[in-house]
Amino acid sequence: xxxxxxxxxxxxQPGGSLxxxxxxxxxxxxxYSMNWVRQAPGKGLEWxxxxxxxxxxxxxxxxxxxxxxxxxxxxxNSMYLQMNSLRDEDTAVYYCARDEVAVGDKYYYYGMDxxxxxxxxxxxx
Amino acid sequence: xxxxxxxxxxxxxxxxxxxxxxxxxNIVSKNVHWYQQKPGQTPVVLIYRDSNRPSGxxxxxxxxxxxxxxxxxxxxxxxxxxxxxxxxxxxxxTWVFGGGxxxxxx
Numbered sequence: 001x002x003x004x005x006x007x008x009x010x011x012x013q014p015g016g017s018l019x020x021x022x023x024x025x026x027x028x029x030x031x032y033s034m035n036w037v038r039q040a041p042g043k044g045l046e047w048x049x050x051x052x053x054x055x056x057x058x059x060x061x062x063x064x065x066x067x068x069x070x071x072x073x074x075x076x077n078s079m080y081l082q083m084n085s086l087r088d089e090d091t092a093v094y095y096c097a098r099d100e101v102a103v104g105d106k107y108y109y110y111g112m113d114x115x116x117x118x119x120x121x122x123x124x125x
Numbered sequence: 126x127x128x129x130x131x132x133x134x135x136x137x138x139x140x141x142x143x144x145x146x147x148x149x150x151n152i153v154s155k156n157v158h159w160y161q162q163k164p165g166q167t168p169v170v171l172i173y174r175d176s177n178r179p180s181g182x183x184x185x186x187x188x189x190x191x192x193x194x195x196x197x198x199x200x201x202x203x204x205x206x207x208x209x210x211x212x213x214x215x216x217x218x219t220w221v222f223g224g225g226x227x228x229x230x231x
Contacts, residue, residue: 035220047220062126117167
C-alpha cells in the first residue's frame with residue numbers, strides 16, 4: 001500500500017521552530033516530486049512547498065518564503081519541512097502529498113494522489 | 126500571482142447534476158485538477174488534467190475547461206457527495222488552490 005506518514009507537529013510559541021517529517025512507503029520515493037500542503041482550522045487547502053525527486057527544483061508559497069525550508073532524503077524515503085520564525089497564522093494541519101512522477105526525462109502528473117493523515121502545528125503563546 | 130475563484134457553496138437536489146466552477150484568467154491554458162475533501166478526511170483527487178479520472182473515481186464525476194472557467198460536474202448527486210471541492214492549477218512554479226466550494230445535497 002502506498003502510504004505517507006507525517007510527524008513532528010506540536011505546540012510552539014510565536015517565533016519558534018519545528019521540523020516536520022514525512023515518511024513514504026509502498027512506492028519508489030525518489031522518482032516522485034512531493035509537496036507540503038496545509039489547512040488552517042475551518043479553512044481551505046493552502047499549498048506550502050514543492051520539491052522534485054532529485055531536489056533540483058524547490059518552490060515555496062509567498063507566506064512562508066524565507067522562513068520554511070523543504071528537503072528530502074531519498075535514502076530514508078523521507079521529506080522534511082523546517083519551519084522557523086513561526087507565526088500564529090501558520091497554525092494548521094500540515095499534509096505531505098505526492099506529486100508528479102519522473103519517467104526518464106519526462107514528468108507525468110496524476111494529481112496529488114497520495115496524502116498523509118496530517119500533523120497539527122499550533123502556534124500560540 | 127495567479128488566482129482561481131470558486132463559489133463558496135453550491136446546492137443540488139438528490140439525483141440531479143451539480144456544477145462547480147473554477148474561474149481564472151485564460152484558465153484553459155492551464156491543467157486544472159479537482160479534489161474532494163469530506164469532513165475529517167484527507168483530500169482525494171477526483172479529476173486530473175482537466176478531465177481525467179483516476180481509477181476508482183465514479184464516472185459521475187467529470188471535468189471540463191474552456192476560456193476562463195473550468196467546471197467540475199457531478200451527475201446524479203448522492204448524499205455521500207456532500208463535501209468540500211477544490212480546484213488546483215500550476216502557475217509560475219507554484220501550486221494554486223481555489224478557496225473551495227461546499228456542496229450541499231438537498
